[in-house]
Amino acid sequence: MAVLLVGDEATAEDVVQDVFLRMQGKPPCLDDAGKLLAYVRTAVLNGCRMALRRRKRLWGRIEPHEPPVWSAESAVLLSEDRREVMRGLQRLPRxxxxxxxxxxxxxxxxxxxSRVMGIRPGTVRSTMTRALTALASELGEGVR
Amino acid sequence: MNELEKRLHDALAGTAATVDEDVERPFPERPPRRERHRSFLVPLAAAFSVLLVLGAMVQMLGPIGGGKPDPQQRSGIPNFVLAAVPASKERPSRLEVRETANGRLVGAHDIFDRRWQFTQVAGRKNSRSFLVLAEKDDGGCAAKVFRIAVSESGDMGAPAQVTLAVPRNHMISELALSFDGAQLAYTTEQCDDTAVEGAETAAFLNVLTLSTGSARKWQVRKGALLGGLAWLPDGRRLLYISSGEVKASLRLLDTAGARASDLYAASRNVRELASEDSVSSLAVTPEGASAYLLVATLKGATGMSFEQGAGSRGQGHTELSPPGSATGGDSGGLRIDRIDLMTGAWRRSVFAVNGNDLGRGLAVDASGKYLLTFTSVYDLRRSGEVAVKMKFPAAHDLDW
Incomplete structure:
Protein backbone atom coordinates (compact mmCIF):
# COMPACT_ATOMS: atom_id res chain seq x y z
CA MET A 1 0.00 0.00 0.00
CA ALA A 2 2.79 2.38 0.90
CA VAL A 3 4.54 1.77 -2.42
CA LEU A 4 1.34 2.55 -4.30
CA LEU A 5 0.81 5.75 -2.39
CA VAL A 6 4.33 7.20 -2.31
CA GLY A 7 5.53 5.71 -5.60
CA ASP A 8 8.92 4.35 -4.61
CA GLU A 9 9.99 1.39 -2.58
CA ALA A 10 12.65 3.09 -0.48
CA THR A 11 10.29 5.78 0.80
CA ALA A 12 7.60 3.17 1.39
CA GLU A 13 10.02 1.07 3.43
CA ASP A 14 10.95 4.09 5.51
CA VAL A 15 7.32 4.88 6.18
CA VAL A 16 6.49 1.35 7.27
CA GLN A 17 9.63 1.03 9.36
CA ASP A 18 8.87 4.26 11.10
CA VAL A 19 5.42 2.99 11.95
CA PHE A 20 6.77 -0.21 13.45
CA LEU A 21 9.53 1.59 15.32
CA ARG A 22 7.00 3.91 16.88
CA MET A 23 4.82 1.00 17.81
CA GLN A 24 7.82 -0.71 19.36
CA GLY A 25 8.70 2.36 21.42
CA LYS A 26 5.14 3.04 22.45
CA PRO A 27 2.70 0.20 21.79
CA PRO A 28 -0.79 1.37 20.85
CA CYS A 29 -3.45 1.11 23.53
CA LEU A 30 -6.23 -0.81 21.74
CA ASP A 31 -9.28 -2.27 23.43
CA ASP A 32 -9.50 -4.94 20.73
CA ALA A 33 -6.54 -6.78 19.18
CA GLY A 34 -8.51 -7.07 15.95
CA LYS A 35 -8.12 -3.34 15.48
CA LEU A 36 -4.36 -3.60 15.26
CA LEU A 37 -4.37 -4.10 11.48
CA ALA A 38 -6.63 -1.10 10.95
CA TYR A 39 -4.35 0.85 13.28
CA VAL A 40 -1.29 -0.08 11.22
CA ARG A 41 -3.04 0.78 7.96
CA THR A 42 -4.03 4.18 9.30
CA ALA A 43 -0.51 4.78 10.64
CA VAL A 44 1.03 3.83 7.29
CA LEU A 45 -1.46 6.02 5.45
CA ASN A 46 -0.55 8.96 7.70
CA GLY A 47 3.13 8.22 7.21
CA CYS A 48 2.64 8.25 3.44
CA ARG A 49 0.87 11.58 3.67
CA MET A 50 3.75 13.06 5.63
CA ALA A 51 6.29 11.62 3.18
CA LEU A 52 4.41 13.10 0.23
CA ARG A 53 4.14 16.44 2.04
CA ARG A 54 7.88 16.48 2.68
CA ARG A 55 8.54 15.48 -0.90
CA LYS A 56 6.30 18.26 -2.16
CA ARG A 57 8.11 20.80 -0.04
CA LEU A 58 11.44 19.47 -1.21
CA TRP A 59 10.72 19.07 -4.89
CA GLY A 60 7.91 21.54 -5.44
CA ARG A 61 10.28 24.46 -5.82
CA ILE A 62 12.64 22.65 -8.16
CA GLU A 63 10.75 20.36 -10.46
CA PRO A 64 7.85 17.92 -10.24
CA HIS A 65 9.07 14.70 -8.76
CA GLU A 66 8.27 11.57 -10.73
CA PRO A 67 8.39 8.56 -8.48
CA PRO A 68 10.02 5.53 -10.07
CA VAL A 69 7.00 3.25 -9.84
CA TRP A 70 5.17 5.06 -12.58
CA SER A 71 8.16 6.57 -14.29
CA ALA A 72 9.68 5.48 -17.59
CA GLU A 73 12.31 3.45 -15.71
CA SER A 74 9.63 1.09 -14.49
CA ALA A 75 8.66 0.13 -18.03
CA VAL A 76 10.85 -2.95 -17.81
CA LEU A 77 8.78 -4.17 -14.87
CA LEU A 78 5.32 -2.96 -15.67
CA SER A 79 3.34 -3.28 -18.89
CA GLU A 80 2.54 -0.05 -20.67
CA ASP A 81 -1.11 -0.33 -19.69
CA ARG A 82 -0.33 -0.71 -16.00
CA ARG A 83 2.13 2.16 -16.14
CA GLU A 84 -0.46 4.38 -17.80
CA VAL A 85 -3.00 3.57 -15.10
CA MET A 86 -0.44 4.29 -12.36
CA ARG A 87 0.50 7.60 -13.94
CA GLY A 88 -3.20 8.49 -14.15
CA LEU A 89 -3.61 7.50 -10.51
CA GLN A 90 -0.66 9.66 -9.52
CA ARG A 91 -2.29 12.73 -11.04
CA LEU A 92 -5.46 12.34 -8.93
CA PRO A 93 -5.98 14.34 -5.75
CA ARG A 94 -4.55 12.71 -2.62
CA SER A 114 -13.82 5.31 6.03
CA ARG A 115 -12.20 4.11 9.25
CA VAL A 116 -8.71 4.09 7.75
CA MET A 117 -9.09 7.47 6.11
CA GLY A 118 -11.00 9.03 8.96
CA ILE A 119 -13.94 10.13 6.83
CA ARG A 120 -17.60 9.14 6.69
CA PRO A 121 -18.67 6.16 4.50
CA GLY A 122 -20.86 8.42 2.41
CA THR A 123 -17.87 10.60 1.72
CA VAL A 124 -15.92 7.46 0.77
CA ARG A 125 -18.54 6.53 -1.81
CA SER A 126 -18.72 9.97 -3.36
CA THR A 127 -14.96 10.23 -3.35
CA MET A 128 -14.69 6.86 -5.03
CA THR A 129 -17.12 7.85 -7.76
CA ARG A 130 -15.32 11.11 -8.45
CA ALA A 131 -11.98 9.29 -8.40
CA LEU A 132 -13.07 6.73 -11.01
CA THR A 133 -14.50 9.47 -13.21
CA ALA A 134 -11.30 11.45 -12.94
CA LEU A 135 -9.16 8.40 -13.63
CA ALA A 136 -11.24 7.54 -16.69
CA SER A 137 -10.78 11.05 -17.90
CA GLU A 138 -7.05 10.77 -17.33
CA LEU A 139 -6.97 7.51 -19.27
CA GLY A 140 -9.15 8.88 -22.04
CA GLU A 141 -12.16 6.61 -21.54
CA GLY A 142 -15.61 6.90 -20.06
CA VAL A 143 -16.80 5.11 -17.00
CA ARG A 144 -18.70 2.09 -18.06
CA MET B 1 -16.51 -4.36 -11.71
CA ASN B 2 -16.24 -2.54 -14.98
CA GLU B 3 -13.29 -2.39 -17.32
CA LEU B 4 -11.70 0.64 -15.67
CA GLU B 5 -11.92 -0.96 -12.26
CA LYS B 6 -10.36 -4.14 -13.63
CA ARG B 7 -7.53 -2.17 -15.19
CA LEU B 8 -7.02 -0.30 -11.92
CA HIS B 9 -7.06 -3.48 -9.87
CA ASP B 10 -4.61 -5.15 -12.21
CA ALA B 11 -2.28 -2.15 -12.26
CA LEU B 12 -2.26 -1.89 -8.48
CA ALA B 13 -1.68 -5.60 -8.00
CA GLY B 14 0.99 -5.68 -10.68
CA THR B 15 2.82 -2.67 -9.22
CA ALA B 16 2.63 -4.08 -5.72
CA ALA B 17 3.98 -7.36 -7.06
CA THR B 18 7.21 -5.64 -8.06
CA VAL B 19 7.99 -5.36 -4.40
CA ASP B 20 9.74 -8.48 -3.21
CA GLU B 21 7.85 -9.41 -0.08
CA ASP B 22 10.45 -11.93 1.01
CA VAL B 23 13.49 -9.74 0.90
CA GLU B 24 14.89 -9.06 4.36
CA ARG B 25 14.46 -5.46 5.48
CA PRO B 26 16.30 -5.00 8.73
CA PHE B 27 15.54 -1.95 10.76
CA PRO B 28 18.09 0.79 10.19
CA GLU B 29 20.80 1.28 12.73
CA ARG B 30 19.44 3.98 14.97
CA PRO B 31 20.42 4.90 18.44
CA PRO B 32 17.84 3.78 20.94
CA ARG B 33 15.31 6.41 21.75
CA ARG B 34 16.02 8.20 24.93
CA GLU B 35 13.68 7.33 27.67
CA ARG B 36 11.31 10.13 28.19
CA HIS B 37 11.02 11.56 31.64
CA ARG B 38 8.23 13.94 30.91
CA SER B 39 6.43 12.80 34.00
CA PHE B 40 8.77 14.72 36.30
CA LEU B 41 10.71 16.89 33.88
CA VAL B 42 7.69 18.86 32.74
CA PRO B 43 6.63 20.02 36.22
CA LEU B 44 10.24 20.77 37.10
CA ALA B 45 10.69 22.85 33.95
CA ALA B 46 7.41 24.63 34.59
CA ALA B 47 8.36 25.43 38.17
CA PHE B 48 11.77 26.67 37.05
CA SER B 49 10.17 28.89 34.43
CA VAL B 50 7.75 30.36 36.96
CA LEU B 51 10.62 31.07 39.37
CA LEU B 52 12.57 32.69 36.56
CA VAL B 53 9.66 34.95 35.65
CA LEU B 54 9.08 35.84 39.31
CA GLY B 55 12.75 36.64 39.78
CA ALA B 56 12.74 38.89 36.73
CA MET B 57 9.64 40.67 38.02
CA VAL B 58 11.21 41.21 41.43
CA GLN B 59 14.31 42.59 39.77
CA MET B 60 12.23 44.96 37.69
CA LEU B 61 9.86 46.01 40.42
CA GLY B 62 12.55 46.37 43.10
CA PRO B 63 13.76 49.82 42.08
CA ILE B 64 10.23 50.95 41.22
CA GLY B 65 8.83 49.79 44.52
CA GLY B 66 11.53 51.50 46.51
CA GLY B 67 13.75 48.51 47.08
CA LYS B 68 16.95 49.06 48.94
CA PRO B 69 19.00 51.33 46.74
CA ASP B 70 22.68 50.90 46.21
CA PRO B 71 24.50 52.91 48.84
CA GLN B 72 26.12 56.06 47.54
CA GLN B 73 24.09 55.73 44.33
CA ARG B 74 23.92 58.81 42.19
CA SER B 75 20.17 59.24 42.13
CA GLY B 76 19.49 58.99 45.86
CA ILE B 77 20.91 60.35 49.04
CA PRO B 78 24.15 58.58 49.90
CA ASN B 79 23.50 56.11 52.69
CA PHE B 80 26.49 56.79 54.87
CA VAL B 81 28.40 59.76 56.19
CA LEU B 82 31.94 59.60 57.53
CA ALA B 83 32.55 62.08 60.32
CA ALA B 84 35.71 63.09 62.19
CA VAL B 85 34.53 63.34 65.78
CA PRO B 86 36.56 65.14 68.48
CA ALA B 87 37.61 63.46 71.71
CA SER B 88 35.41 63.50 74.78
CA LYS B 89 36.08 62.66 78.38
CA GLU B 90 35.14 59.05 77.84
CA ARG B 91 36.87 58.29 74.58
CA PRO B 92 39.49 59.59 72.20
CA SER B 93 38.80 61.23 68.87
CA ARG B 94 37.41 58.85 66.34
CA LEU B 95 35.95 58.34 62.89
CA GLU B 96 32.29 57.43 62.74
CA VAL B 97 30.22 56.02 59.94
CA ARG B 98 26.58 56.92 60.40
CA GLU B 99 23.48 56.34 58.34
CA THR B 100 22.44 59.55 56.66
CA ALA B 101 18.75 58.94 57.14
CA ASN B 102 18.64 58.46 60.89
CA GLY B 103 22.12 59.12 62.22
CA ARG B 104 22.48 55.53 63.43
CA LEU B 105 26.08 54.68 64.24
CA VAL B 106 27.23 51.93 61.87
CA GLY B 107 30.92 51.82 62.61
CA ALA B 108 33.61 53.69 64.51
CA HIS B 109 37.36 53.71 64.70
CA ASP B 110 39.17 55.33 67.61
CA ILE B 111 42.36 57.24 66.94
CA PHE B 112 45.61 55.53 67.81
CA ASP B 113 46.66 58.07 70.46
CA ARG B 114 44.57 60.29 72.72
CA ARG B 115 46.91 63.20 72.01
CA TRP B 116 45.79 63.14 68.38
CA GLN B 117 42.52 64.06 66.74
CA PHE B 118 40.88 63.29 63.46
CA THR B 119 40.16 66.72 62.04
CA GLN B 120 39.30 66.49 58.36
CA VAL B 121 37.56 64.15 55.97
CA ALA B 122 37.97 64.35 52.19
CA GLY B 123 35.80 62.02 50.18
CA ARG B 124 36.01 60.81 46.64
CA LYS B 125 32.58 61.25 45.08
CA ASN B 126 30.33 58.24 44.87
CA SER B 127 32.90 55.71 45.99
CA ARG B 128 32.95 55.60 49.82
CA SER B 129 36.68 56.18 49.64
CA PHE B 130 38.12 58.84 51.96
CA LEU B 131 41.29 60.49 53.10
CA VAL B 132 41.30 61.73 56.66
CA LEU B 133 43.67 64.05 58.42
CA ALA B 134 44.78 63.49 61.97
CA GLU B 135 46.60 66.22 63.87
CA LYS B 136 48.49 66.22 67.10
CA ASP B 137 46.32 67.94 69.65
CA ASP B 138 48.95 69.19 72.08
CA GLY B 139 50.50 71.81 69.84
CA GLY B 140 53.00 69.38 68.35
CA CYS B 141 54.05 69.90 64.79
CA ALA B 142 52.64 66.73 63.38
CA ALA B 143 49.82 65.56 61.14
CA LYS B 144 49.11 62.28 59.44
CA VAL B 145 46.89 61.33 56.53
CA PHE B 146 45.02 58.04 56.39
CA ARG B 147 43.06 56.32 53.67
CA ILE B 148 39.72 54.87 54.74
CA ALA B 149 37.32 52.71 52.75
CA VAL B 150 33.71 52.19 53.75
CA SER B 151 31.93 49.13 52.39
CA GLU B 152 28.46 49.06 50.84
CA SER B 153 27.06 47.95 54.17
CA GLY B 154 28.82 50.75 56.04
CA ASP B 155 31.66 48.73 57.49
CA MET B 156 34.79 50.79 57.86
CA GLY B 157 38.12 49.32 56.84
CA ALA B 158 41.27 49.80 58.87
CA PRO B 159 42.92 53.18 58.24
CA ALA B 160 46.04 52.97 56.11
CA GLN B 161 48.54 55.77 56.50
CA VAL B 162 49.43 57.73 53.38
CA THR B 163 52.85 59.31 53.28
CA LEU B 164 52.93 62.76 51.71
CA ALA B 165 55.87 65.00 51.03
CA VAL B 166 55.99 67.68 53.70
CA PRO B 167 58.78 70.26 54.09
CA ARG B 168 60.79 70.18 57.30
CA ASN B 169 59.05 71.92 60.19
CA HIS B 170 55.76 71.92 58.25
CA MET B 171 52.59 70.00 58.80
CA ILE B 172 49.62 69.23 56.62
CA SER B 173 46.70 71.48 57.38
CA GLU B 174 44.13 71.07 54.53
CA LEU B 175 43.06 68.21 52.30
CA ALA B 176 40.92 68.07 49.19
CA LEU B 177 40.35 65.05 46.96
CA SER B 178 39.23 65.54 43.38
CA PHE B 179 35.89 64.12 42.17
CA ASP B 180 37.52 61.08 40.59
CA GLY B 181 40.02 60.65 43.41
CA ALA B 182 42.99 61.03 41.07
CA GLN B 183 44.25 64.34 42.43
CA LEU B 184 44.97 65.29 46.01
CA ALA B 185 45.46 68.90 47.02
CA TYR B 186 46.91 69.64 50.43
CA THR B 187 48.44 72.58 52.17
CA THR B 188 51.40 72.55 54.48
CA GLU B 189 52.27 75.26 56.93
CA GLN B 190 55.26 76.02 59.04
CA CYS B 191 54.72 74.89 62.60
CA ASP B 192 58.01 74.87 64.39
CA ASP B 193 58.88 77.07 67.33
CA THR B 194 59.45 80.08 65.13
CA ALA B 195 55.84 80.05 64.03
CA VAL B 196 54.64 82.05 66.96
CA GLU B 197 51.37 83.80 66.79
CA GLY B 198 51.47 86.92 64.69
CA ALA B 199 54.69 85.97 62.99
CA GLU B 200 54.82 85.47 59.30
CA THR B 201 54.38 81.84 58.33
CA ALA B 202 55.40 79.99 55.26
CA ALA B 203 52.88 77.71 53.65
CA PHE B 204 52.61 75.73 50.47
CA LEU B 205 49.83 74.36 48.35
CA ASN B 206 50.66 70.93 46.95
CA VAL B 207 48.88 68.97 44.24
CA LEU B 208 49.69 65.29 43.99
CA THR B 209 48.59 62.98 41.19
CA LEU B 210 47.98 59.78 43.12
CA SER B 211 48.41 57.39 40.21
CA THR B 212 51.80 58.69 39.08
CA GLY B 213 53.11 60.31 42.22
CA SER B 214 53.91 63.52 40.33
CA ALA B 215 53.51 66.65 42.42
CA ARG B 216 53.42 70.41 42.00
CA LYS B 217 53.86 73.00 44.67
CA TRP B 218 52.92 76.68 44.99
CA GLN B 219 54.15 78.98 47.72
CA VAL B 220 51.66 80.95 49.74
CA ARG B 221 52.66 84.57 50.35
CA LYS B 222 53.68 85.25 53.86
CA GLY B 223 50.85 86.62 55.87
CA ALA B 224 48.27 85.06 53.62
CA LEU B 225 45.98 82.33 54.85
CA LEU B 226 44.73 79.54 52.71
CA GLY B 227 41.72 77.33 53.18
CA GLY B 228 38.52 75.88 51.88
CA LEU B 229 40.15 73.81 49.14
CA ALA B 230 37.63 72.40 46.68
CA TRP B 231 38.25 70.75 43.32
CA LEU B 232 36.18 71.44 40.27
CA PRO B 233 34.91 68.28 38.57
CA ASP B 234 37.51 68.48 35.79
CA GLY B 235 40.18 67.52 38.32
CA ARG B 236 42.31 70.39 37.05
CA ARG B 237 41.03 73.59 38.63
CA LEU B 238 41.11 74.14 42.35
CA LEU B 239 38.97 76.64 44.21
CA TYR B 240 40.21 78.09 47.48
CA ILE B 241 39.77 80.96 49.87
CA SER B 242 42.63 83.35 50.32
CA SER B 243 42.62 85.62 53.34
CA GLY B 244 44.92 86.99 55.94
CA GLU B 245 46.65 90.27 55.32
CA VAL B 246 45.14 90.52 51.88
CA LYS B 247 41.45 91.06 51.32
CA ALA B 248 39.64 87.76 51.60
CA SER B 249 38.67 86.41 48.22
CA LEU B 250 37.60 83.30 46.43
CA ARG B 251 40.30 82.29 43.94
CA LEU B 252 40.73 79.67 41.24
CA LEU B 253 43.96 77.89 40.40
CA ASP B 254 44.53 75.96 37.18
CA THR B 255 46.80 73.29 38.57
CA ALA B 256 47.79 72.00 35.15
CA GLY B 257 48.43 75.30 33.44
CA ALA B 258 49.76 77.68 36.08
CA ARG B 259 53.47 78.36 35.62
CA ALA B 260 54.18 80.76 38.47
CA SER B 261 55.35 79.26 41.73
CA ASP B 262 53.60 81.94 43.72
CA LEU B 263 50.08 80.85 44.40
CA TYR B 264 48.58 84.29 44.30
CA ALA B 265 50.14 85.02 40.91
CA ALA B 266 49.25 81.62 39.51
CA SER B 267 45.58 81.87 40.43
CA ARG B 268 42.88 84.28 39.45
CA ASN B 269 40.34 86.08 41.54
CA VAL B 270 36.78 84.85 41.30
CA ARG B 271 35.13 87.06 43.88
CA GLU B 272 36.13 89.15 46.83
CA LEU B 273 34.41 88.32 50.09
CA ALA B 274 32.64 90.76 52.34
CA SER B 275 34.79 91.76 55.28
CA GLU B 276 32.24 90.62 57.84
CA ASP B 277 31.95 87.17 56.32
CA SER B 278 34.01 84.16 57.23
CA VAL B 279 33.86 81.17 54.89
CA SER B 280 34.69 77.83 56.41
CA SER B 281 33.84 75.41 53.63
CA LEU B 282 33.31 75.19 49.91
CA ALA B 283 31.41 72.58 47.96
CA VAL B 284 31.50 72.60 44.17
CA THR B 285 28.56 71.11 42.30
CA PRO B 286 29.27 68.09 40.05
CA GLU B 287 28.67 70.01 36.87
CA GLY B 288 31.15 72.67 38.04
CA ALA B 289 28.90 75.62 37.36
CA SER B 290 28.53 76.83 40.91
CA ALA B 291 29.78 76.37 44.42
CA TYR B 292 28.13 76.51 47.82
CA LEU B 293 29.86 78.26 50.70
CA LEU B 294 29.27 77.88 54.40
CA VAL B 295 29.45 81.46 55.66
CA ALA B 296 29.41 82.90 59.14
CA THR B 297 28.65 86.57 59.55
CA LEU B 298 30.31 88.23 62.50
CA LYS B 299 28.74 91.52 63.35
CA GLY B 300 31.22 94.16 64.28
CA ALA B 301 34.12 92.24 62.89
CA THR B 302 36.72 94.30 61.16
CA GLY B 303 39.02 92.87 58.57
CA MET B 304 37.61 89.42 59.23
CA SER B 305 39.87 86.85 57.84
CA PHE B 306 39.52 83.21 57.07
CA GLU B 307 40.03 81.45 60.33
CA GLN B 308 40.68 77.97 59.16
CA GLY B 309 43.25 76.21 57.09
CA ALA B 310 46.79 77.36 56.93
CA GLY B 311 47.45 79.29 60.04
CA SER B 312 44.64 77.80 62.10
CA ARG B 313 46.98 75.17 63.54
CA GLY B 314 44.72 72.24 63.54
CA GLN B 315 41.59 73.77 64.86
CA GLY B 316 39.01 71.73 63.06
CA HIS B 317 36.32 74.27 63.55
CA THR B 318 35.69 77.58 65.19
CA GLU B 319 33.01 77.85 67.81
CA LEU B 320 30.86 80.87 67.31
CA SER B 321 29.44 82.20 70.47
CA PRO B 322 25.72 81.96 70.87
CA PRO B 323 23.84 85.21 70.54
CA GLY B 324 24.39 87.34 73.58
CA SER B 325 27.50 85.58 74.64
CA ALA B 326 30.32 87.72 75.93
CA THR B 327 32.99 85.70 74.25
CA GLY B 328 33.86 85.58 70.63
CA GLY B 329 32.23 87.71 68.04
CA ASP B 330 28.63 88.64 67.92
CA SER B 331 27.24 85.94 65.80
CA GLY B 332 25.02 86.90 62.97
CA GLY B 333 24.39 83.24 62.29
CA LEU B 334 25.36 80.74 59.67
CA ARG B 335 24.14 80.72 56.13
CA ILE B 336 24.86 79.00 52.90
CA ASP B 337 25.63 81.18 49.91
CA ARG B 338 25.98 80.17 46.32
CA ILE B 339 28.29 81.58 43.70
CA ASP B 340 28.11 81.13 39.96
CA LEU B 341 31.65 80.23 38.98
CA MET B 342 31.19 81.42 35.40
CA THR B 343 29.91 84.90 36.14
CA GLY B 344 30.90 85.39 39.76
CA ALA B 345 27.29 86.19 40.63
CA TRP B 346 26.75 85.73 44.34
CA ARG B 347 23.52 84.74 45.98
CA ARG B 348 23.31 85.17 49.71
CA SER B 349 21.42 82.94 52.09
CA VAL B 350 20.32 80.21 49.76
CA PHE B 351 19.24 78.65 53.02
CA ALA B 352 19.99 79.21 56.64
CA VAL B 353 21.81 76.66 58.74
CA ASN B 354 20.71 75.75 62.19
CA GLY B 355 23.22 75.71 64.99
CA ASN B 356 26.25 77.79 65.62
CA ASP B 357 29.04 75.34 64.99
CA LEU B 358 31.17 76.71 62.22
CA GLY B 359 32.61 73.41 61.12
CA ARG B 360 33.95 72.24 57.83
CA GLY B 361 31.13 69.94 56.96
CA LEU B 362 29.74 70.94 53.59
CA ALA B 363 29.50 68.49 50.73
CA VAL B 364 27.45 68.03 47.61
CA ASP B 365 26.68 64.46 46.65
CA ALA B 366 27.77 62.98 43.32
CA SER B 367 24.39 63.64 41.72
CA GLY B 368 24.41 67.29 42.70
CA LYS B 369 20.96 66.92 44.23
CA TYR B 370 21.80 67.00 47.92
CA LEU B 371 23.92 69.20 50.12
CA LEU B 372 25.27 67.86 53.39
CA THR B 373 25.86 70.03 56.46
CA PHE B 374 26.18 69.20 60.14
CA THR B 375 22.53 69.81 60.73
CA SER B 376 20.67 68.82 57.59
CA VAL B 377 20.70 67.31 54.16
CA TYR B 378 19.23 69.88 51.78
CA ASP B 379 17.44 68.96 48.61
CA LEU B 380 18.96 71.35 46.07
CA ARG B 381 16.25 70.63 43.49
CA ARG B 382 13.58 71.86 45.87
CA SER B 383 15.01 75.22 46.82
CA GLY B 384 16.96 73.84 49.72
CA GLU B 385 14.12 71.97 51.37
CA VAL B 386 15.46 69.87 54.23
CA ALA B 387 15.43 66.28 53.01
CA VAL B 388 16.91 64.78 56.16
CA LYS B 389 17.33 66.31 59.59
CA MET B 390 20.76 65.25 60.74
CA LYS B 391 21.30 63.86 64.24
CA PHE B 392 25.04 63.97 64.34
CA PRO B 393 27.02 64.83 67.43
CA ALA B 394 29.52 67.65 67.13
CA ALA B 395 32.15 66.75 64.58
CA HIS B 396 35.18 68.43 63.11
CA ASP B 397 34.31 67.45 59.57
CA LEU B 398 32.17 65.10 57.58
CA ASP B 399 31.74 63.94 54.02
CA TRP B 400 29.98 61.30 51.96
Missing part, protein backbone atom coordinates in the same frame (compact mmCIF):
# COMPACT_ATOMS: atom_id res chain seq x y z
CA UNK A 95 -7.86 11.69 -1.07
CA UNK A 96 -9.13 10.10 -4.29
CA UNK A 97 -5.86 8.24 -4.78
CA UNK A 98 -5.97 6.89 -1.26
CA UNK A 99 -9.55 5.78 -1.61
CA UNK A 100 -8.84 3.89 -4.85
CA UNK A 101 -5.77 2.14 -3.43
CA UNK A 102 -7.61 1.07 -0.29
CA UNK A 103 -10.58 -0.18 -2.25
CA UNK A 104 -8.96 -1.81 -5.29
CA UNK A 105 -5.68 -3.01 -3.80
CA UNK A 106 -6.60 -3.88 -0.24
CA UNK A 107 -10.19 -4.55 -1.26
CA UNK A 108 -11.61 -2.86 1.78
CA UNK A 109 -15.27 -2.06 2.17
CA UNK A 110 -16.60 1.48 2.32
CA UNK A 111 -16.79 1.27 6.11
CA UNK A 112 -13.23 -0.01 6.41
CA UNK A 113 -11.97 2.67 4.02
Missing amino acids: RQREALVLRYYLELSDEEV
